[in-house]
Amino acid sequence: MSIKVDFFKVEVVPHDPNWRSAFETESKLIALALRENVVAIHHIGSTAIPQIHAKPIIDMLVEVKDILKIDTQSSEMEALGYQAMGEFGISGRRYFRKDRTHHIHSFEVGSPQIERHLAFRDYMITHSEAAQEYSELKRKLAEKYPDNIEAYMDEKDGFIKAMDLKAAKWRASH
Template identity: 65%
Template sequence: MKVEVVPHNPQWKNAFKVESKQIAKAIGENIITIHHIGSTAISTIYAKPIIDFLVEVSDLALVDERNTEMEALGYEAMGEFGIKNRRYFRKHNLLGIRTHHVHIFEVNSPEVKRHLAFRDYLIAYPQVAWEYSALKRKLAQKYPEDIEGYMDGKDRFIKDIEKKAVKWYGDR
């Protein structure tokens, strides 16, 4: 997978809104809310041009019954895909380039808090967001064809910030 990080695109916000409506229809009444997460949700940083959705549902088991509806939107159902109690979907464009990630958790999952805390912390602390953005750009240059190398390079930074962010998020 080619690793590319680009400046923030203001169109990502609208693309999130449009796709959220489609995801909501596909998943149905089980949905509590849909959040825009990941770097495309943070207007001050570079990002891989992949929109991340964090969907909270009442009952995770019911999501599996809606795989066909998600597949009709072009998503590939990946099950838990390495994170317990998650349902993960990914979507590619006609050129085979990944464009969307959908992470689904039950409402009040610690994973929801972790993702929202990280996003909100980076928005609240622009200097930390800038450091993250600079790291991502450096890693994308170092690992232009190695997504694992890129992800591994971000891992320590993300874990350090997540700890601070979750505490900060809980203290608000």
């Protein structure tokens, strides 16, 4: 199934140490907006992995008690500048985006997607050689597909799936 992605230039930049504080600032606003439904907010994606290139978009994983309640909290998220995108291709997710600066992936506690995202992030942080390989792949793909985010994402997919498997095995052994 293909998801329609709005056009924008694929930009991959060196790691910015300010991404962490940008996450912390935004996560506090999200916690206030979603109140008691929030269980945890995690910084995920490439901006959460030190020393690698990334699209300058802060990805956040928001664990919630009730995913359906998120649907009734969309106006609170819209007040923060987010656009509600529904599941956006992943069953059980509620996806929000804010300009080209922040993406929120909300999942209900217990979703296997939570563990997948956190294992990938933690594996990359712990295995710098894999992180640098990912960084270089992202840089090359951004050069190859500067105007085609779908091709950029498609070509990263095999690497990400392979790392997901390694990350899951690594996580299970720890």
